[in-house]
Amino acid sequence: MTNEEAKFILSAYRPGGGDAADPAFAAALTQAQQDPALGTWFAQQQRHGAAVAARLREIVPPAGLREAILAGARASGRPSVRAWWTRPSLLAAAASVLVLFGVAGTMWWRSPSMQLGRLEAFAVDDTLHARHGSHGEAVSALGTVLSQPDTHLGGTLPVDFAALRTTGCRTINFAGHDVVELCFTRGGAEFHFYVLQQADFPRLPASGAIDFGQREGMAFASWTDAAHRYVAVSAAGLGAIRQLL
Amino acid sequence: MSSEAFTQLVDAHYAPLYRFALSLARNSADAGDLVQQTFFIWATKGHGLREAAKAKSWLFTTLYREFLRGRRRDARATSIEDLPPGEADIPAEEVDRVARLDASTVMVALQSVEEVFRAPLTLFYLEDLSYQEIAAALDVPIGTVMSRLSRGKSQLRAALAQGESAAASKVVPFSAAKGGGRS
Numbered sequence: 039m040t041n042e043e044a045k046f047i048l049s050a051y052r053p054g055g056g057d058a059a060d061p062a063f064a065a066a067l068t069q070a071q072q073d074p075a076l077g078t079w080f081a082q083q084q085r086h087g088a089a090v091a092a093r094l095r096e097i098v099p100p101a102g103l104r105e106a107i108l109a110g111a112r113a114s115g116r117p118s119v120r121a122w123w124t125r126p127s128l129l130a131a132a133a134s135v136l137v138l139f140g141v142a143g144t145m146w147w148r149s150p151s152m153q154l155g156r157l158e159a160f161a162v163d164d165t166l167h168a169r170h171g172s173h174g175e176a177v178s179a180l181g182t183v184l185s186q187p188d189t190h191l192g193g194t195l196p197v198d199f200a201a202l203r204t205t206g207c208r209t210i211n212f213a214g215h216d217v218v219e220l221c222f223t224r225g226g227a228e229f230h231f232y233v234l235q236q237a238d239f240p241r242l243p244a245s246g247a248i249d250f251g252q253r254e255g256m257a258f259a260s261w262t263d264a265a266h267r268y269v270a271v272s273a274a275g276l277g278a279i280r281q282l283l
Numbered sequence: 284m285s286s287e288a289f290t291q292l293v294d295a296h297y298a299p300l301y302r303f304a305l306s307l308a309r310n311s312a313d314a315g316d317l318v319q320q321t322f323f324i325w326a327t328k329g330h331g332l333r334e335a336a337k338a339k340s341w342l343f344t345t346l347y348r349e350f351l352r353g354r355r356r357d358a359r360a361t362s363i364e365d366l367p368p369g370e371a372d373i374p375a376e377e378v379d380r381v382a383r384l385d386a387s388t389v390m391v392a393l394q395s396v397e398e399v400f401r402a403p404l405t406l407f408y409l410e411d412l413s414y415q416e417i418a419a420a421l422d423v424p425i426g427t428v429m430s431r432l433s434r435g436k437s438q439l440r441a442a443l444a445q446g447e448s449a450a451a452s453k454v455v456p457f458s459a460a461k462g463g464g465r466s
Binding site: 097 | 286289290293294297298301302305311312315316318319322323326381382384385386387389390393405407408409410412413414415428429430432433436439440
């Protein structure tokens with residue numbers, strides 16, 4: 039094996055990789071240990087690779103992507119394996135859905151009405167299943183304290199961790215774009231209010247009548263203005279939603 | 284697969300999948316879409332626990348195929364394949380250069396590598412798949428993976444050098460910035 043051949047093989051070697059013990063690397067590794075020039079080249083390769091890999095591991099997915107994936111799976115009505123694996127009628131129905139998705143591919147939600155439906159399902163599902171709370175008082179209170187010019191952050195802050203974790207607003211991800219959620223109460227009813235930038239979702243209807251609906255026991259309304267699309271979700275019913283608008 | 288198992292699957296793989304998608308798609312929104320679409324396909328196809336052991340390879344493979352479906356293959360990809368490996372010695376300063384750059388600069392450099400090299404190179408650095416699994420995911424022979432890694436690393440080093448130059452050119456001396464702002 040020439041050094042060039044060894045370099046070719048070692049270009050795929052990673053000491054931290056699951057295949058580091060693969061016999062295919064053995065001869066080239068041995069040669070790198072015995073040949074000083076190849077050994078120097080290999081050491082530099084490893085250092086360079088480790089540095090790049092470390093930088094890539096620092097890339098953090100956007101906030102809310104995980105929640106969007108989970109919510110999207112639930113919104114798609116994903117059943118358990120046994121639920122539809124073993125039932126021919128549901129299997130046939132699922133096959134129809136798959137054909138639909140397969141034909142349409144990623145285009146399946148690109149029609150305005152379908153994308154709006156997907157957004158509304160996402161908002162309802164997020165309201166039902168995600169970790170968020172009532173009205174964000176803890177966040178608001180802490181924000182007020184932090185914004186005061188005489189508040190010293192090095193001192194003790196009135197942090198109620200449990201309240202912060204379960205209440206307040208969040209930025210979540212829907213179809214690759216940020217959606218801001220705010221929670222509030224009005225007249226004793228709890229509402230979840232989602233705000234999207236229209237520019238991020240050009241395939242959503244840019245205007246039109248307010249879209250009311252119910253899903254999984256939640257009522258929702260979706261509407262738009264010049265710059266934003268909004269979805270309000272509540273378990274208090276359509277009447278409560280209508281009173282907001 | 285139960286909802287709990289699906290959540291575990293997402294938790295285990297969505298971050299490296301996103302990094303792979305980001306290198307391919309070159310923007311966060313499309314990368315997020317690709318990751319969501321990949322898990323959506325998994326969910327709608329109802330993969331069972333028996334397949335969980337192969338889930339990682341399946342997810343990376345599916346994401347890559349979804350990316351390819353989104354755009355036509357570059358005709359240059361096949362001709363580049365014929366080029367010989369271009370592995371040169373790496374000067375020590377190039378290693379130090381990576382350490383000086385931030386993650387986003389390294390990602391931008393990686394995104395500038397030609398796609399035919401970029402996909403195997405990203406999978407290589409992510410260290411989630413073996414080189415054999417990378418070959419399977421990209422549907423190319425093992426030797427081709429090694430060849431592409433070799434070429435891709437050369438392109439990445441060149442891009443990193445440019446990235447550092449660009450970053451350096453953006454540095455404005457404090458005194459000049461201050462003076463300029465007030466004049």
